[in-house]
Amino acid sequence: MEHFEITIVGAGLAGITAARRLRKQGRTNFVVTDKGNCVGGRLATRSVSGGLADHGAQFFTVRTEELEEEVQGWLHKGWIKKWFGEKYARYTAVQGMNGLAGHLASDLPTSLHTKVVKLLENEGGYRVYGEDGSEWQSDKVLLTMPAPQVVELLKNSHVDVEKEEIKQLKSILFAPTYVGIYHFDGVTDLPESGHVDSGLPDGVERIVDHRKKGISSETIISIYMEAEWSRKHYGEDYVMSLIKEKTEPYLDWGQMKSEQLKRWKYAQAKKVMRQPYVDVSGDGCLVVAGDAFLRLNDEAGRTRFESAYLSGKDAAAYLSW
Ligand SMILES: Cc1cc2nc3c(=O)[nH]c(=O)nc-3n(C[C@H](O)[C@H](O)[C@H](O)COP(=O)(O)OP(=O)(O)OC[C@H]3O[C@@H](n4cnc5c(N)ncnc54)[C@H](O)[C@@H]3O)c2cc1C
Known part of the structure; x- marks a missing residue:
């Protein structure tokens, strides 16, 4: 049976950012799974009659030095451009927002068409089950899909949904x-x-x-x-x-x-949590992140590209302790 140190569920921006951070720290034994046929999640772009349309996030703004530093690199590579706005410039991706996700994930170990439907805790961490019948072992798991989908997965996984941490997740509508x-x-x-x-x-x-x-x-x-x-x-x-x-x-x-x-x-x-991730297991082995998890000092106070980026980044730092 395949064995990973870390499984990241969801290849949206939070999952991709977490994976990039793990790789930067020298980790190689991890996988990013997504139920969709491409990475990006809500960074979504459709090809229509020879043209392109973003139909998820249209742009992003930058309030932190960390994202600003990335933005300078992405501008340099020609992946994004400034679209409009002065105080908080709106940046957009030149090949559609999904194109940016594709660039960011291009050399990450991803497993698409893999919907995770159950996690069972065991001595070595978690047995992870895909809808397609696949199974693998993972020491740690990071869940980055929208909170209602996290709660559904945890219910299927026989996790005690009356735990305080999960009650908090349930309140994110x-x-x-x-x-x-x-x-x-x-x-x-x-x-x-x-x-x-x-x-x-x-x-x-x-x-x-x-x-x-x-x-x-x-x-x-x-x-x-x-x-x-x-x-x-x-x-x-x-x-x-x-x-x-x-x-x-x-x-x-x-x-x-x-x-x-x-x-x-x-x-x-509609409601966010003022912490960048939640440690559901209490021992750092099952962690939840995503755009609804904001740093305490987040200025904007809402879900967006930057909150997904920061949550993924902070969760990866926590996981690789
Ligand atoms: C219509 C719309 C407009 C928006 N406009 C803006 C904007 O202009 N500016 C801005 O900053 N933000 C905007 N946003 C918000 C922004 O897109 C999100 O904050 C950000 O992309 C969320 O990233 P994420 O990684 O947290 O979640 P997601 O992108 O949702 O990623 C979660 C991933 O998990 C996968 N998944 C779910 N369940 C499973 C499972 N069981 N197994 C495996 N994979 C699973 C999904 O397929 C998905 O790819 C918009 C969002 C939408 C929908």
């Missing part, structure tokens, strides 16, 4: 988000940056034109709906027409060539 993705002929009248997030009708959070954003040769538009609106209309089959109706004045819908919808069940945490 995530809100959903609908994102409509549209291919248009020609160019739009949206502002030069391609980003609109103010003065929009109720329920609409932002509209992004990826050609104007500079990452797509085609006009691909993402329309993000607010969490409350998405929750109210979750699962309804006329969501696409409602989004178009709401944003009618902003786009020439006669020029639309194709449309698709992305439904994020877990987009943003």
Whole structure:
């Protein structure tokens, strides 16, 4: 049976950052698993009719020196660019946000299409079970998926869910988000940056034109709906027409060539925890991290790219003690 020192569940930014940190410390016996077919998680980009559209995070801001240092390296490599904004500049990835995740994870040991469904504690740590029937042994496990998915996994793993740490995890509720993705002929009248997030009708959070954003040769538009609106209309089959109706004045819908919808069940945490990770086992062998776990001194106070980055980094430092 395969044996790893550390298994990281989730190849979103928190998992990738944790893995990069472990490798930097000289560790080699670890694996990053993800149920999806690519790394990145909510750093998500879709190819649409020869163009590109981000439909998860659109950009990130930087408040810490640690991320700033990385950003300078990523700028130098040509992976990201400054998009707009002065006080907190909005950085975006030149090949889509998922492209940045791909660069960051390119030389990490990843196992995709591997949904972890159960962990059983044993003498040597944990036996990890994949949905596809795979099994392996791991001394330590780091869970980085959204908290409701962590709780579901822990329930399947016969962990005492009445423990205080798990009760705290249960209190982290995530809100959903609908994102409509549209291919248009020609160019739009949206502002030069391609980003609109103010003065929009109720329920609409932002509209992004990826050609104007500079990452797509085609006009691909993402329309993000607010969490409350998405929750109210979750699962309804006329969501696409409602989004178009709401944003009618902003786009020439006669020029639309194709449309698709992305439904994020877990987009943003409505409540965060003011600690960068949680040690569920109490002995550093089963640890939970991710964007909902913020450092005590986090200035922004919400889930975002930078909170996922810092949580992954801090959790890896803790794990490799
Ligand atoms: C619509 C939307 C818009 C956003 N906009 C912005 C923005 O503009 N700026 C910003 O800073 N942030 C934004 N965010 C937030 C940002 O994307 C996240 O904070 C960050 O990407 C989260 O990273 P993470 O690693 O914590 O989690 P995730 O990216 O969710 O990674 C978790 C991973 O775990 C995997 N997984 C889940 N369960 C299992 C399992 N059982 N086994 C194996 N793998 C599993 C998932 O497939 C996923 O890849 C946005 C998010 C969304 C959804």
